[in-house]
Amino acid sequence: MQQEHADPRTQRRSGGNAVQADLATNPYRVDRDRVASSPFFARLGGVTQVVSSTGSGLLVHNRLTHSLKVAQAARAIAERLNARPDLANLLDKLGGCDPDVVEAASLAHDLGHPPFGHLGEQVLDRLARHRFGLSDGFEGNAQSFRIVTTTDVRGPAAVGLDLTVAVRAAMLKYPWTRLSYPRPHPKDMAAPPRGAAEPTDAPGTGSSKFSAYVTELDDVVQSRTFYTGRLEPWQQTVEASVMDTADDIAYAIHDLEDFHRVGVLQHATVSAELNTWLDNAVELAGLSAADLAAQERQPGRSLETLRRRLHAKDSWAVDDGAFAHAVAKVRSELVDGLLAVRFDGSVEAEQAVAGFSARWTRRLVDAVAVIEEPTTRSGHVVLAVPQWHEVQVLKFVHRRFVLLRPDLALHQRGQARLLTALVEALEQWVTDRHEANRLPRRLHDLVELAGAEYAVIARTDPSMLVGATGETPTGPDAVRALARGRAVVDFIASLTDNQAAALLDALSGRTGQLWTDAFVL
Template sequence: MHNEQRIARRSGGTGRTADLATNPFRVDRDRVASSPFFARLGGVTQVVSSTGSGLLVHNRLTHSLKVAQAARAIAERLTNRPELTAVLEKLGGCDPDVVEAAALAHDLGHPPFGHLGEQVLDRLARHRFGLPDGFEGNAQSFRIITATDVRGPKALGLDLTVAVRAAMLKYPWTRHQDLGLATAPRGAAEPADLPGTGSAKFSAYVTEFNDLRQAREPFEGRIEPWQQTVEASVMDTADDIAYAIHDLEDFHRVGVLQHATVAAELGTWQAQALDLAGLSDAELDAEIRMPGRSLETLRRRMHLKDSWVMDDEAFALAVRKVSKELVDGLLAVPFDGSVEAEQAVAGFSARWTRRLVDAVGVIEEPTPRSGHVVLAVAQWHEVQVLKFVHRRFVLLRPDLALHQRGQARLLSSLVDALEQWVTDRTEADRLPRRLHDLVELAETEYASLARTEPSTLVGPAGELSVGPDVVRGLARGRAVVDFVASLTDNQAAALLEALSGRTGQLWTDAFVL
C-alpha cells in the first residue's frame, strides 16, 4: 500500500505547525494523548472503584495506556520477523505508531461507570430518543475522533490519518448494516435477548458512515470489507490481553476475587471433567450453582461459537495453567499492600503479559470469527479461562449488581434532567455551551441524512418520512447522549446533584467538557 494513502487525513491536509512530531502517526498519537476526552478517562471506572485498594486499581486511562504498551510490543515483534514482511505489506501494513495511537484512542467514547453506563445509554438512546443505532462505546470513540473533539485543525474531530482511523474500527460496520455472511463476524450477531436491534457491537454510527468508508477505502482488495485491518487486529488483541490480566489484578487487590471459590470451580472441573461432559444441557443448567458447572458451560459455548479454534485438550491444559498460576499462585496469599503482595501482583502481570504478547502471530485468511492477528492456540484458550474467572466471580456478584443498579438509576435520571433542559424553550439561551454546540452539530448531521438517506434515521422497520421535528428530536437525543458520555463518574454524580437541587455548589465547578 502506498504510504500516501495511509497518511491521508480526514480534511485532506498534511498536519499543522502546532504538531511537535514530524512522523504523521506520531502526530496522531500526540493529538489523542493531549485530548481532554483522553484525560477524562482517569475519572472513569474500569470495573471497580479504587477506594482502599492500595497503590493502584485500573481506571480507563491506565487501562488504555497498558493496551497501548501491549499493542506496540506486538506490532514491533511482528514487524521484526522477516518472514512476515511481505504478508503484512500485502494486508495493508503494521506500524507500531499506528497501533499505539489507536490503542490510546480505543476507549475515548467509554461513558461513566464502565460497561454498565454503555448499556444504560444504549437503552435510553433507542427507546427514549428513537435513535436506531443507539449507543456503543466503540462507535462513540470513532465519533469523538471524527466529529465531536474540537481540537483538530478544522474544529471537527482530531483529523487523524486513514491508518489510525481504520485501526480504531474493531467492528467495521454500522449497527444495522447487512454484511451478507452466513457466519457473523465476532460482535456482528444480534444479542439473543434483543432481537431486531442489529449488531451487538459496531464501530460507527450512521452519522460517521462516510468516515468509516473513507478510512477503509485504501484497504479494499487487501482485506475483506468486514475484516479488521492488521493494525486494528493488533489493538483488539492487546485489549483482550490487558482485560484478561489487569482486571484480575484489581479484583485481587480489593479482596473481591476469593481463593476458595475460584479453586473450587477450577478444581472441581478438572477432577470431574468426564462426568460433567456427560450431563445434558438441562442437567447442567439445573446444577449451575455447583462448582465446575459454569466452566463446563463455557467449554460447550466455545464449541458452538469458536469451533475454528476450540480444542478440548488445549482447554484442559489452559484450566490447569490458570489454576496453577492464579489459584495456587496469586490468590493463595491475600493482598495486604505489603512489598511481598505488590511483588506477587507485579510478577503475575509481567509473566502473563510476556507469555501472551510473545504468542501472537499472523494468518492470511482468517475465519469471520477471527482477525488476521491471533494468539497461538494454547494462549487463546488461556485468555478465555482468565476472562471466565473475571466474569463468573466478579461481574455476576450480587453486591456489584446492587452498586450498578444505583449507577444505572443515576444515569437515567441525569439523561431525563438534561432532556428536560434541552427541550425547555425558555432556557434555550442558557444551555451549557458544550451541549448547545452538540445539538447544532447533530442537527446538521441528521438534516443531511434526512435529505439523502432517511432510512438510516428510522431503522429497518420505520417509516421513511423524516421531517424537521423528527430531525430536531433525534439531534437533541444524540446531543444529550454525547454530553453524558463525555463525563467522568464524579462529574455525572455532581451534575445530577445540581440539577436535582440537592447541592448549593455551582455545577460548573464539577464540570469540564
C-alpha cells in the same frame, strides 16, 4: 514542518499535513500526540473500568490506565511482528502494521466509554434507541470513532482530530454500523464476525457491537478505501486486529490484579471451580444441558458451560485438550500462586502481583501470529492455541467471580438509575424553550452539530434513521428531536463518573453549591 509523503495511509480527511502545533514529523506520531493531548483522553482517568477506585482504598485500573496498558501491549506485538522477515510480504499485502499506528489507535480505542464503564454503555444504548429513537443507539466503540472524527474540537479545524487513514481504520474493531453498512451486512452472514450478530434476546435491533454510527459513515468509507481488495469489508485491518488482541490481553490480566488487591477474588471459590472441573471433566461433559443448567451454582458447572459455549461459537479454535491444559495452567499460576497469599500491601504482595502480570503479559504477547485467511470469527492477528484458551479461562474467572457478584450488581443498579435520571433531566432542559439561551454552550453546540448531520441524512438516505418504532423520521421537528437526543447522549458520554453524579445533584437541587469543579457548563 516536514511534508507528508504520498503514502495513502497517511492521508487525512482535510487533505492537509501536520500543522505547526504538532511536535512530531511522523504522521502517525502526530496522531498519537493528538489523541494523548485530547481532553477526552484525560477524562478517562475518572471513568470506571469495572469498579470505581473511589472508596477502594487501593489503586484499581480506570479507563486511562487500561488504555495505556493496551497501547503498551499493542506496540510490543507490532514490533515483534515487524521483526519477523517471514511476515514482511504478508503484512504489506494486508495493508501494513506500523507500531505508531497501533499505539495511537490503542490510546484512542476507549475514548467513547461513558461514565460507569460497560454499565453506562448499556443504559445509554437503551435510552438512545427507545427514548430518543436513534437508529444506532449508543456503542462505546462507535462513540470513540465519533469523538476523533467529529466531536473533539481540539483538532486543527475544530472538527475531530483529523487523524490519518491508517489510525482511523485501526480504531474500527467492528468495521460496520449497527444496521446499514456495509451491504450485505455482516450480521446476516451464515457465521457472523465476532460482535456482528444480533443479540439473541433482541432480534431486529442490529449488531450487538459496531464501530461507527451512520453520522460518521463517510469517515468509515474514506478510511477503508485503501484496504479495498486487501480485506473483506467486514474484516479488521491488521493494526485493528493487533489493538483488539492487546485489549483482550490487558483485560485478561489487569482486572484479576485489581480484584485480588481489593480482596474480592477469593482463593477458595476460584480453586473449587477449577479443581472440580479438572477432577470431574468426563462426568461433567456427560451431563445434559438441562442438568447442567439446574446445577449451575455447584463448582465446576460454570466452567463446563464455558467449554460448551466455546464449541458452539468458536469451533474453529477450541480444543478440549488445550482447554484442560489452560485450566490447569491458570490453576497453577493464579490459584496456587497469586491467590494463595492474601494481598496485604506488603513488598512481597506487590512483587507477587507484578510478577504475575509480567509473566502473563510476556507469555501472551510472545504468542501472537498472523494468518492470511482467518475464519470470520477471527482477525488476521491471533494467539497461539494454548494461549487463546488461557485467555478464555482468565476472562471466565473475572466474569464468574467478579462481574456476577450480587454486591456489584447492587452498585450498578444505582448507577443505572443515576444515568437514567440524568438523561431525563438534560432532555427536559434541552427542550425547554424558555431556557434555550441558558443551555450549556457545549450542549448547545452538540445539538447544532447533530442537527446538521441528521438533516443531511434525512435528505439523502432517510432509511438510515429508522429507529425502534420502525418509522422514518420526516420533517424538521423529527430531525431536531433526533439531534437533541444525540446531543444529550454525546454530552453525558463525555463526563467522568464524578461529573455525572455532581451534575445530577445540581439538576435535581440536591446541592447548594453554585460553582463546582466537578462539572463544567
